[in-house]
Amino acid sequence: MKRVIVPTLALVLTLTSCVSKKKFAELEAKQKETQDLLNTATVKLNSCLTEKDALANQIDYLKKNNSDLINSSKELTVLTQKGAENLEKSLESLKEKDLKISRLQDALTKKDSVTLALVTSLKREVGIDDPDININVEKGVVMISIADNLLFKSGSYEVSDNAKSVLSKVAKVINSKPDFECMVEGHTDNVPIKNAVLLDNWDLSVKRSTSIVRVLQKDFNVSPKQLIPAGRSFYIPLVENDTPANRAKNRRTRIIIMPKIDQFYDMIEKEMKNMSK
Structure with missing residues (x-):
């Protein structure tokens, strides 16, 4: 009986041992498969985390960029509004300057018209x-x-009778323009002169000028407020003083009829100041 029992027990133990090893191999294979899946999942997880970080950074950048764009848009709107306001002010300023220039040109045109009529x-x-x-x-x-030769004798500053006929006609025009001034310039040649009465060419040119001014005032009733005597000596010749004929051309009296300089230039200065505002 004992002999039969012993082999049977051994057989049972052998079968039990074989089943455990097979199960262990299966479990071991299952564990390896699970580990592989875990490793794969870990790699994917790390990749996803990296992508998440990148996306998070990109989202932060986009948020900041969007905020910057919003701020820039607001600033651009403000700048555009200011630009439009500045442009409008510039256009208004240009219109004002154009109006002032137009008024100034009208004044100059009016003056030129008066001059032409004169x-x-x-x-x-x-x-x-x-x-x-x-x-x-x-x-x-x-x-x-x-x-x-129409006004004076040589070396003299006494106005001739022939000159008065010419000066009477000039006086008639001056008297018709009470807002105009009349400058009388005496010019000589470069031949030196000196006598008991005249010191030099300066003296001669000034005395000739004042002689004509007196005739205009006393003989033809030109207002002394309109008259300006001036002597230029020989320093503004028309031609070279190198021949008798040329010296005769340089001996002359120039009568300048003009709008009152102070009034005219006050007007010009006023308009120019207005244009600079």
Whole structure:
């Protein structure tokens, strides 16, 4: 009986041992498979975490960028509004300046028209056929140049009777323009002069000028407020003083009829100041 029992027990133990090893191998294989899955999942998890961090950074950047864009848009809106306001102010300023320039041009045009009318009147009164009388416009003023031989004797500052006929016509035009001034310039040649009465060419040119001013005032009732005597000696010649004929051309009296300088330039200065505002 004992012999039968022993082999049977051994067989049972052997079968039990074989089953355990097989189960263990299965479990071991299952564990390896699970570990592989875990490793794969860990790799994927790490990858997802990295992508998450990158996306989070990108989201932060986009949020900041969006905020910057919003702020820039607000600033741009403000700048655009300011730009529009500045543009509108600039346009208004340009319109004002254009108006001031237009007024100034109108004043200059009016002055030129008056000057042209004055020249026409003088040429009609004085005549333009005499070669010793020249009437023209220079620098916006009317100038009458009268040769010395029509006004004075050589080396003298006493106005001749022939000169008075010419001066009466000039006086008529001056009296018709009470808002104008009349400057009388005496010019000589460069031949030195000195005697008991005259010291030099300066003296001669000034005395000739004041002599004509007196005739205009006393004989033809020109207002002394309109008259300005001036002597230029020989320093502004028309031609070189190198021949008797040229010296005769340089001996002359120039009568300049012009708007009152202070009034005219006050107007110009006022307009220029307005333009600079």
